[in-house]
Amino acid sequence: MSRLPPLLWLQAFESAARTLSFTAAGNELGVTQAAISQRVRLLEDRVGQKLFVRHARSLTLTPAGQAWLPSIHDAFVRISEGTLEVFGSTLEQPVTLRTTPVIQQSWLAPRLIAFHRAHPQVAIRVVSAIWPDDFGPEGADIEIRYGKGEWTGVEMQPLGAEQLLPVCSPALAEKLITPADLAGHTLLHAAGFGVGWPGWLQEAGMAHLEAQCRSLTCDNQVMTLALASQGGGIALTHRRLLEQRMDLVAPFALSALSDERFWLVRPSRRHVSDETERVWQWLIGSL
Incomplete structure (x- = not known):
């Protein structure tokens, strides 16, 4: 019998270890924070060691987790590269847009409806964030954040005063x-x-x-x-x-x-797909 843990458990660990957040990992993988936490606990039971130190509102990796992460990350990179090499880039990748529920309901919804009617071929995935540390460079192509704009490594466009x-x-x-x-x-x-x-x-x-x-x-x-x-x-x-x-x-x-405001945000060091750029420009044009 193979001792390799289930792929979903490994995926949950890799995402949570990279982002140091079960919430961010859940947003990235399209599942709940509780699902990520459960998968990680099952993985820890399987390998017999703790992989994370759980603090009140943050995570850190244990020495075992730090040592294991490069191997798991490299394995997923090789799978991704192998898939691209064999099947090409024809797999549809949705544009992931992350923001708070209140912005989704009150500001984003009518703009997404208009965008979808104009560009029905562009797939969009909307994920929710509640707390400031739910946001981050991983897992989302575009975010709408609230604050003073004091973030690094991102391109920002204010929605206005x-x-x-x-x-x-x-x-x-x-x-x-x-x-x-x-x-x-x-x-x-x-x-x-x-x-x-x-x-x-x-x-x-x-x-x-x-x-x-x-x-x-x-x-x-x-x-x-x-x-x-x-x-x-x-x-x-x-x-x-x-x-x-x-x-x-x-x-x-x-x-x-x-002095706080809403901002359109996207990572500054990432290849931007044509679909992401189209959504980004549409939202800017709707201001």
């Missing part, structure tokens, strides 16, 4: 005439943004008002906007994310500028 403003359901908006009317209502917070409710309230001259409001915090804007649309409170969001939202209104005209 960002303005954040409160949004809520139309029924709730009728009760909000001035920012002072927020008192007693629920403010919906999305974690991970440089400018949040404290920044907007200060811009409105109502910095003291937060203590008079109830609070509910989520780790993503998809949930805060969903709660807001159902009358669960008032969310703070980016003006550009309201393009396709008919269930949310902005009760106040005041917005707060942010």
